[in-house]
Amino acid sequence: MEIWYAEIINIGNEILTGRTINTNASHIARRLTSLGYTVRRITVVRDEIEEIVSAFREAINRRPRIIISTGGLGPTYDDKTNEGLAKALNIELELNEIAYKMLLEKYSKLNIEITEERKKMAIMPKGSIPVENNAGVAPGILIVYQGITILATPGVPKEMEDVLENFIKKYLKDRPSVKYLETSFLLEGVMESTIAPYVKQLVKKYDLYIKTHPKGQELSKPILEIQIAGSSENEAEIKERIQKALEELKEIGVKLGGTIIQS
Amino acid sequence: MEIWYAEIINIGNEILTGRTINTNASHIARRLTSLGYTVRRITVVRDEIEEIVSAFREAINRRPRIIISTGGLGPTYDDKTNEGLAKALNIELELNEIAYKMLLEKYSKLNIEITEERKKMAIMPKGSIPVENNAGVAPGILIVYQGITILATPGVPKEMEDVLENFIKKYLKDRPSVKYLETSFLLEGVMESTIAPYVKQLVKKYDLYIKTHPKGQELSKPILEIQIAGSSENEAEIKERIQKALEELKEIGVKLGGTIIQS
Numbered sequence: 383m384e385i386w387y388a389e390i391i392n393i394g395n396e397i398l399t400g401r402t403i404n405t406n407a408s409h410i411a412r413r414l415t416s417l418g419y420t421v422r423r424i425t426v427v428r429d430e431i432e433e434i435v436s437a438f439r440e441a442i443n444r445r446p447r448i449i450i451s452t453g454g455l456g457p458t459y460d461d462k463t464n465e466g467l468a469k470a471l472n473i474e475l476e477l478n479e480i481a482y483k484m485l486l487e488k489y490s491k492l493n494i495e496i497t498e499e500r501k502k503m504a505i506m507p508k509g510s511i512p513v514e515n516n517a518g519v520a521p522g523i524l525i526v527y528q529g530i531t532i533l534a535t536p537g538v539p540k541e542m543e544d545v546l547e548n549f550i551k552k553y554l555k556d557r558p559s560v561k562y563l564e565t566s567f568l569l570e571g572v573m574e575s576t577i578a579p580y581v582k583q584l585v586k587k588y589d590l591y592i593k594t595h596p597k598g599q600e601l602s603k604p605i606l607e608i609q610i611a612g613s614s615e616n617e618a619e620i621k622e623r624i625q626k627a628l629e630e631l632k633e634i635g636v637k638l639g640g641t642i643i644q645s
Numbered sequence: 646m647e648i649w650y651a652e653i654i655n656i657g658n659e660i661l662t663g664r665t666i667n668t669n670a671s672h673i674a675r676r677l678t679s680l681g682y683t684v685r686r687i688t689v690v691r692d693e694i695e696e697i698v699s700a701f702r703e704a705i706n707r708r709p710r711i712i713i714s715t716g717g718l719g720p721t722y723d724d725k726t727n728e729g730l731a732k733a734l735n736i737e738l739e740l741n742e743i744a745y746k747m748l749l750e751k752y753s754k755l756n757i758e759i760t761e762e763r764k765k766m767a768i769m770p771k772g773s774i775p776v777e778n779n780a781g782v783a784p785g786i787l788i789v790y791q792g793i794t795i796l797a798t799p800g801v802p803k804e805m806e807d808v809l810e811n812f813i814k815k816y817l818k819d820r821p822s823v824k825y826l827e828t829s830f831l832l833e834g835v836m837e838s839t840i841a842p843y844v845k846q847l848v849k850k851y852d853l854y855i856k857t858h859p860k861g862q863e864l865s866k867p868i869l870e871i872q873i874a875g876s877s878e879n880e881a882e883i884k885e886r887i888q889k890a891l892e893e894l895k896e897i898g899v900k901l902g903g904t905i906i907q908s
Contacts, residue, residue: 396856398684399827399874400675404667407689412663421661422696424689426670433685440703457838458857459845492864499841519838519863538859564662575720575782578762582722593659594721596801600782601755611662 383615386558387446388419391437392426393453393463394537406452406542413546414448418558418613422446429454434466442470442530447558449530450546453537455520457499463534464523468507471527475505481512481521488519511553517544524553563620564611565628568597572640573604580634581608588612588627605643608635646878649821650709651682654700655689656716656726657800669715669805676809677711681821681876685709692717697729705733705793710821712793713809716800718783720762726797727786731770734790741767744775744784751782774816780807787816826883827874828891831860835903836867843897844871851875851890868906871898 390410396402404426411421425441427433434454441449454463468475481504489496503520506512513522515536522545523534533549535542569577574594585592590612598605610627614620632642653673659665667689674684688704690696697717704712717726731738744767752759766783769775776785778799785808786797794817798808832840837857848855853875861868873890877883895905 395854396858396872397671398674398687399678400671400673400684401827401872403671404687408660408663408666410663411661415662421663422691424661424667424687426687428685456859458841459848460856488864494836494864497838497842500838518859564664573757575760575763578721579760585722591658593723595659596719596781601751601757609659609664 383560383613384558386419386448386560387422387444388414388448388450389422389441389444389446390424391441391449391451392424392537393429393434393437393451393466394426395428395460397426398428406537406539409539409543410450410452410546413550414450415562417550418560418562419448420613429460429462431462431466431469434463435470438467438470438532442528446530449532451532451534452542455503455523455534455536457502457520461502464502464505464507467523467525467532467534471507471525473507473509473525476508477501478504478506478510478512481506484512484514484521485519513545513553514548515541515545516548517541521545522549524549559615560613561615561617561620562611562613563617563624564609565624566607566609567628567632567642568644569606569608569635569640570598570643571604572606572635572638573600574606575600576638577606577635580631584627584631588623590624590627592627592631646823646876647821649682649711649823650685650707651677651711651713652685652704652707652709653687654704654712654714655687656692656697656700656714656729657689658691658723660689661691669800669802672802672806673713673715673809676813677713678825680813681823681825682711683876692723692725694725694729694732697726698733701730701733701795705790709793712795714795714797715805718766718786718797718799720765720783724765727765727768727770730786730788730795730797734770734788736770736772736788738768739771740764741769741773741775744769747775747777747784748782776808776816777811778804778808779811780804784808785812787812822878823876824878824880824883825874825876826880826887827872828887829870829872830891830895830905831907832869832871832898832903833861833906834867835869835898835901836863837869838863839901840869840898844894847890847894851886853887853890855890855894
């Protein structure tokens with residue numbers, strides 16, 4: 383089974399000062415995972431050209447199938463993703479005519495003139511496809527580089543989500559054929575360190591990803607959320623495999639003195 | 646003014662599948678920023694030795710003052726941070742006697758035997774200092790490498806916070822002398838693209854970080870949260886500088902037809 387790797391790059395000082403919680407990364411990660419991708423890395427960098435260039439170049443060097451970035455597409459001085467991306471790819475920037483038309487339409491409807499700051503949102507690396515943003519102004523930037531699909535989305539969550547969905551619907555033709563499924567249950571009264579050796583065995587036995595997430599207190603009141611996940615090209619097969627592991631884990635949990643409090 | 650860079654590494658598949666929102670990163674970022682550090686990068690990698698090694702090595706190569714990681718310190722098969730960190734630093738692992746004592750005390754109180762899985766939480770790179778975890782079992786791992794302070798904390802948020810605070814209180818003697826301050830206000834009725842050129846000027850004029858965060862709808866109902874932040878070794882000086890920029894920005898906002906709805 384071939385793994386389709388993905389990477390996420392979030393651009394924005396507000397994430398690095400802790401002012402903004404990076405929900406964009408988790409949204410994109412969930413969406414890509416549901417499509418069968420394996421997100422290998424999330425990188426957050428500041429609104430600086432050289433930081434953006436490094437983040438894209440390093441991601442490209444790891445050869446994922448897809449890279450999705452957020453942030454830095456707006457009209458302000460610190461929106462530098464188009465420039466950073468162009469430099470990372472060594473491709474010139476140009477005024478993208480289709481993107482410019484998108485902006486003109488949006489602004490002219492409201493009788494607002496196009497200033498340099500607004501025009502900037504249509505400046506993209508040569509060969510880019512602007513992706514519709516129905517929740518805001520700045521279009522996404524889609525470009526395929528050395529076989530890697532790169533999509534830059536805005537940083538405002540609802541705009542990022544809109545651009546991402548438009549991209550998936552309209553442009554993402556080539557997708558992984560694997561199906562990703564996951565399930566979980568809550569086990570009370572068993573310490574993570576007690577069930578750990580059993581989990582290790584089952585991971586090998588079923589070739590699944592099993593993770594215990596401690597929710598209570600390891601020593602005084604252990605509660606574990608036990609997650610079982612896996613991918614396969616055959617949906618029925620992975621469903622059955624997860625189900626079997628789930629049943630065996632629940633049995634083990636009960637044998638170890640635990641109670642299943644939610645399944 | 647010397648910049649003290651920091652980096653954050655979060656280890657855990659649950660972040661990369663989007664299952665868990667990375668609040669650990671924002672907590673640490675906020676805390677480090679409040680101490681005067683500049684967080685330069687956040688990197689999220691999977692629970693795989695080679696991924697952990699790469700993340701630490703790449704961060705070290707960027708020569709920050711401090712690197713804080715979360716996750717992978719627990720008793721389960723997929724907790725691999727101690728091993729990854731040791732490999733990244735090319736330092737052998739050993740049973741840390743102080744950490745082992747911490748574990749023994751916690752478990753013996755409850756008459757729980759120490760298994761291999763539990764003992765694993767005391768295995769650290771040679772020369773590490775275990776940092777107390779009063780919210781759970783696994784101690785943090787503190788090690789200074791080539792002048793870079795590296796702290797590995799657990800992934801459970803309350804344990805991470807506890808280890809982080811214990812580290813700051815007890816071990817973080819050498820700190821940046823700069824003071825970081827920030828303020829913000831809400832402006833309604835001015836588009837981000839309209840105020841953008843003024844913001845750009847003020848950033849230069851005051852040498853501050855000013856960022857407009859769109860909260861409404863750029864075209865139909867623009868609301869901007871305008872953030873002004875800066876650092877200085879002189880607290881009074883930075884306070885005054887931010888105050889001046891704030892007043893000038895509010896004036897500009899009103900001149901452009903906006904209303905200050907929250908300050």
